[in-house]
Amino acid sequence: MPFGIDLGAPINTALLLANIYFAQGIIFPKVSPPSVTPTDYKQSYSWMPKSHPPTVIFETFTPKTLAKYDGRDGGRVLLAIKGMVFDVTAGKSFYGPDGPYGNFAGRDASRGxxxxxxxxxxxxxxxxxxxxxxxxxxxxxxxxxxWIDFFSHKYLVCGKLVENTD
Ligand code: HEM
Known part of the structure; x- marks a missing residue:
């Protein structure tokens, strides 16, 4: 009776076999390929959008053309810092006409x-x-x-600000 275990007892034999069976699964794990392949991932992840909205186009703005994007028409809200134009429409509550920072909308906000x-x-x-x-x-x-660092992480850069042409 090694280790004090009676291998003649059916329950102990069954437990020993079960241990061997599970241990080999740990020692020699079966490596199977991922079940999701690139071709069928859209069917598998139904929460993914079928297509994304068009990418924001990188444009060139002047102080005069940028001024139209102050959100007063209910449209996009843009502002510039150090020549970079950010689309801050998602932050309308801050930069919209009634927002606390609405004065920056459509403007070069660098100095402020x-x-x-x-x-x-x-x-x-x-x-x-x-x-x-x-x-x-x-x-x-x-x-x-x-602030540029902050804006770069929160909003999209959608253009650059250059001098007026007229
Ligand atoms: C009485 C003074 C002020 C108070 C109480 C105040 C309060 C706040 C609060 C509560 C937020 C939101 C923070 C968050 O979302 O976690 C915020 C964001 C901000 N504040 Fe102020 N603020 C003050 C002055 C100013 C001034 C003088 C400026 C001028 C540059 C400024 C610029 C901003 C900007 C750019 C944001 C980021 C908004 C965004 O997420 O797009 N704040 N402020």
């Missing part, structure tokens, strides 16, 4: 973001050359870059 201010004199008049961001301190530039 840098100085953490929504004073109207942060905005360059639409018919003036682009704000060259002169006179900002290093910490204000850092603050503005922090």
């Amino acid at each position: 973001m840098a100085k953490q201010s929504f004073d109207v004199d942060m905005l360059t008049p639409l018919d003036q050359p682009l704000d060259k961001l002169e006179g900002l301190s290093n910490s204000e530039i850092d603050n503005m870059n922090g």
